[in-house]
Amino acid sequence: MNITQEKINNLNSVLTVKINPEDYRERVEKAIKTQAKKAKLPGFRPGMVPSSHIKRMYGKSILVDEINNLLSDSLNNYINENKLEVLGQPLPKVDDSKEFNWDYNDEFEFNYELGLAPEFELNFSEADKLPYYQIKIDAETLESRIKNLRKSYGKMTNPEVSADDDVLYAELIQLSPDGSVFEDGISNVASVRLDTVKDDSIRKSLIGLKIGDSVEFDLQKAFDNNAAAIAKVLGISEEDAGDLQSGFRLTVKNINRLEESDLDQEFFDKIFPGGEVTTEEEFRAKITEELEGMMVQNSDQKLHNDVIKFGLDKVQLDLPDDFLKRWLKETNQNISDEELEKGYNDFAQNLKWTLIENKIIKENQIEIKYEDVLASAKQKLDAQFRMYSPQALPEEQLTQYTVQFLQNKENANRTFEEVKGQKVFEYLKSVITLEKKEIEYNKFIELN
Structure with a gap:
């Protein structure tokens, strides 16, 4: 066997692998004998199939397999022994002009393209400078965090009139194009968080409502065509929610509001139980x-x-x-x-x-x-x-x-x-x- 490398440039080369009959005959004969011992064919006892019979029936496919195995082993060995830093894997270079008889006497020649790793130098040093940010908390972020904590430990109330950030417990009923209730349409009782309503004008229409008040609006517009949000509110599948085009009437059944906890000792102790904050x-x-x-x-x-x-x-x-x-x-x-x-x-x-x-x-x-x-x-x-x-x-x-x-x-x-x-x-x-x-x-x- 002979393997040669032709460098195209610093990043590409071609390996040519030449295989003679003496390189593969012993491997093929051994594979045929192994197959004969394992074969189960009509008319032969297990393990007693003649090698000549296996060679006649499966010889060509066994030869192909062994040539492929030999190629794989040879390429890997050549790359390792020559310490080639390859990227990806060798790609066979197709040559339609070459035809093989696969008759145990062929001399094979295969070409493979290689992608080579580039050579380069490292020169990192203290002369290289990068900023390392020490993040300080701005007033807005601090206030947002405190507000979330106060809400987490706050109490639920039921005000008479809805305001921004409230949650409306309401009935939603599907409407026909003329504004009447759609017969056998969708209806559901669910909680609607006002801070999840994306359209400003619709959110404003839901502020200032009392129990029993009703508002008609476009649900797709309210939730910015978010099928998941609409499906959750209506209790339907996301697929059905995505196809909805009709308007809905919302009737308020209750108003829920999470009041923020007071900044007192009881609240401080809930967040920092050790008593270090007073x-x-x-x-x-x-x-x-x-x-x-x-x-x-x-x-x-x-x-x-x-x-x-x-x-x-x-x-x-x-x-x-x-x-x-x-x-x-x-x-x-x-x-x-x-x-x-x-x-x-x-x-x-x-x-x-x-x-x-x-x-x-x-x-x-x-x-x-x-x-x-x-x-x-x-x-x-x-x-x-x-x-x-x-x-x-x-x-x-x-x-x-x-x-x-x-x-x-x-x-x-x-x-x-x-x-x-x-x-x-x-x-x-x-x-x-x-x-x-x-x-x-x-x-x-x-x-x-």
């Missing part, structure tokens, strides 16, 4: 501290995104785009040309960043141990379990669940990549210069 000033300071603590994760995520963008801009990489597009098309045959072109840029950017990550890991000898992967998966599973139960799982049981989770190859690979990405992020944070900048939360949101 004044409104202390309460606001404590809520601000908690919110800003939560914002650290937002700041880290912003920095993570900025690091990736900065790295991709700094390290210029070229890819064998034409080859990769052919490979993607070959491995995803249901994808259209339009979908391929639309999604290729994101694919290419992710691939470039993976190449950068791998080089950082290799050049800086960053280790990713099983203990790191286990700890990451355990932390994720612990957070998921806590969503359903405030009581943490015993450590031994959590570890057992984590080990089972990682026995799934897809889960293990995904967690490994997450740990790798985090280690690269931590490395770059230690190399480049982070310029700390204070910013109010409402301004920070505008950056994203």
Whole structure:
């Protein structure tokens, strides 16, 4: 067997594989004998089918299989031995001028296109600067959080007249085009939250109502054609809700209002049971501290995104785009040309960043141990379990669940990549210069 490589350019090459009869005959004969021992054919006892009979009946298909296996093994060995960094997988280059007899005496020649990873240098240093935002809570965000807390611990009342943010417990009846009640039409009694009504004019028409008052309106317009919201209010399927065109009459049966809790000691103790908050000033300071603590994760995520963008801009990489597009098309045959072109840029950017990550890991000898992967998966599973139960799982049981989770190859690979990405992020944070900048939360949101 002979394998040669012809470099087209720095990113593309062609492998030519030449196979002689002596390269495959022994493999084929062995495969035929193995098949003969397993074959169950009429007129022959199990395991006693002559090899010549198997060769006559299935010889050509066995030859094809063994040539394919030999090709696969040979290509992988050649790539590994020559330390070729390939992208995707080798693509067979079709040559219609070549025809084979498949008669055990053929000399085969196959050509494969390779996409090669680009060579590039890393030069991250302290001269590289990125902002690291320390998020401060603005007055509007603070007031919104306090209002939500006061409502969460508030009490329900039933005022005589509806106001903004109230909930109307009402009967809704479908109307005919002439305004009369639609016979055998839709009717339902449900709660309608005024803050979910999207149309301003319709929401205003629902303010100032008393029990027994009625209003006619376009339900599709009220909820901005949101089939899910309409289906919930009418108690019908989303499919039916999407097709509705008629108007509805809403008749108020009751008005519910969630009154905000007073900013008193009883309320403070519900939020902070330890008794460390005794004044409104202390309460606001404590809520601000908690919110800003939560914002650290937002700041880290912003920095993570900025690091990736900065790295991709700094390290210029070229890819064998034409080859990769052919490979993607070959491995995803249901994808259209339009979908391929639309999604290729994101694919290419992710691939470039993976190449950068791998080089950082290799050049800086960053280790990713099983203990790191286990700890990451355990932390994720612990957070998921806590969503359903405030009581943490015993450590031994959590570890057992984590080990089972990682026995799934897809889960293990995904967690490994997450740990790798985090280690690269931590490395770059230690190399480049982070310029700390204070910013109010409402301004920070505008950056994203």
